[in-house]
Amino acid sequence: MSLTAMLQEQFDAGLTTRSDFTIDQPVEQYGAVDHAVWQQLYERQTAMLPGRVCDAFMEGIRALDMDARRVPEFERLNEKLMAATGWQVVAVPGLVPDEVFFDHLANRRFPATWWMRRPDQLDYLQEPDCFHDVFGHVPLLANPVFADFMQAYGKAGTVAQSLGALPLLARLYWYTVEFGLMRDGDGLRIYGAGIVSSRGETEFSLTSREPNRIGFSLERVLRTQYRIDTFQQTYFVIDDFAQLFDAMRADLPTLFKAFAEQPSFEANARRPEDTQILMPA
Numbered sequence: 001m002s003l004t005a006m007l008q009e010q011f012d013a014g015l016t017t018r019s020d021f022t023i024d025q026p027v028e029q030y031g032a033v034d035h036a037v038w039q040q041l042y043e044r045q046t047a048m049l050p051g052r053v054c055d056a057f058m059e060g061i062r063a064l065d066m067d068a069r070r071v072p073e074f075e076r077l078n079e080k081l082m083a084a085t086g087w088q089v090v091a092v093p094g095l096v097p098d099e100v101f102f103d104h105l106a107n108r109r110f111p112a113t114w115w116m117r118r119p120d121q122l123d124y125l126q127e128p129d130c131f132h133d134v135f136g137h138v139p140l141l142a143n144p145v146f147a148d149f150m151q152a153y154g155k156a157g158t159v160a161q162s163l164g165a166l167p168l169l170a171r172l173y174w175y176t177v178e179f180g181l182m183r184d185g186d187g188l189r190i191y192g193a194g195i196v197s198s199r200g201e202t203e204f205s206l207t208s209r210e211p212n213r214i215g216f217s218l219e220r221v222l223r224t225q226y227r228i229d230t231f232q233q234t235y236f237v238i239d240d241f242a243q244l245f246d247a248m249r250a251d252l253p254t255l256f257k258a259f260a261e262q263p264s265f266e267a268n269a270r271r272p273e274d275t276q277i278l279m280p281a
Contacts, residue, residue, distance in 0.1 A: 017093060021100050025074045025091035025114050034116040038071045041122065041131050044199060052206055053196060054182050054189040056146065056241070060139025071116060072134055081138065085147040089138060094127060098157065098166060105154025110141060123200060126228075136193030137177070145241040150177070152248035165256035168222045175221050176244055181205060181213065181237045188213070188237060188277070204231045207279075212268065213237055215275030218247045222255060224265045233268035237277050 015023050046068070050058065064080050066072055078088040090104065092111040104111045112133035117125045125132070140146045153173065160169040178194035179201075188206055195201045205211070212234040214220065221236055238244060265271065 015093070020104070021092050021096040021111070022090045023093060023114065027071075027073055030071050030116070033119065035070045037116050037119055037122070038131060039069050041197075042066070042068045042135060045135065045197065045202075048199065048202060049190070049196065052190055052202060054184070054191045056143040057139050057191060057196065060142040063142045064139060066135070066139075071130060074112065074134075077134070077138065081142060084142040085144055087141045087147055087150075089134065099161060102154045102157030102161070105150055105157070107154070108147070108151055110137060110150075112138070123198075132193065132197045136197035140191065140193075143241065145245055149241060149245040149248060152245060153177075156248060156252055159252055160256060163253060163256045163260075165260060168256055168259055171224055171226060172218070172221050172247075174226045175224065175234070175236045176216075176238070179205075179226075179232050179235060181235045183237055183239050183277075186280075191238075201231050205235055209279055211235055212270060212274070213277035213279075215277060216243060216247075217275075218250055219255070219259070220265075220271070220274065222259050223262065224269070225267050227267050 015026055017023050046061070063084060064077055066077070074089045074091055081087050081089065085108075087108045087110060089112045090109050091114040094113050094115075096104075096111055101111060110133075113127075113129050115129060116131060117129045141150065153169075156169060157166075160166050176192065178192050180190075180192040181195075182189045182191050190196055190202060190205060195205050208231075211232055214234060214236050216236045216238045224234060227233065270276075
């Protein structure tokens with residue numbers, strides 16, 4: 001759906017969109033089907049994630065005390081999130097312009113889509129809905145280090161935009177915030193929201209022998225294309241969230257200028273310099 005069509009839909013529904021693209025979460029518009037879809041997805045994912053997702057995610061779920069039976073009210077969620085890390089969730093109609101998104105993150109606001117997917121979209125949805133944004137993203141914002149990384153990413157967005165380097169920075173978000181994996185002793189854990197909110201990719205990312213699993217390298221991530229129409233062909237593996245925050249301290253303007261002039265790598269590329277994370281035999 002185009003941004004214009006999306007805003008028209010919100011207008012028709014009686015929702016007022018502010019200049020920063022936020023709206024008052026229309027909790028009265030959630031019906032029984034919306035709550036049922038949330039409950040089904042919530043119970044399915046929380047049942048399969050223990051032992052597969054990083055500890056910080058489950059700690060965030062517990063700290064925020066999300067309701068398993070109903071779509072969360074952002075105002076209630078924010079009471080606990082603000083106390084933990086100073087972040088808050090703001091309701092938006094859907095995807096927002098880049099500069100608006102970065103400004104929200106830089107000011108410790110996470111823009112979350114308010115509407116819920118339909119029952120026939122449980123396993124696949126092309127654009128993010130409330131379950132993806134809230135269940136997938138928000139629990140890690142209760143982790144202080146990850147929360148600081150997200151704010152730093154928002155600030156980096158302004159720099160990237162001024163240099164015409166948004167495609168490079170988008171790759172960092174895609175391969176970490178959305179589809180990142182983390183070391184856990186001899187194994188791997190999920191932390192990316194795109195995996196956390198997907199039953200199929202939860203299993204695929206940790207068990208399939210098809211994709212690359214590569215030790216995190218900022219240069220490699222910035223130069224690697226991604227696909228949105230399939231499970232990921234490459235996953236980047238971090239040691240901890242401090243590694244992500246440290247990456248934001250790099251000389252990003254210099255990196256953006258350098259990599260803009262170099263060819264990018266295909267999503268499934270294997271490079272001699274990659275640190276391949278091999279699956280157990």
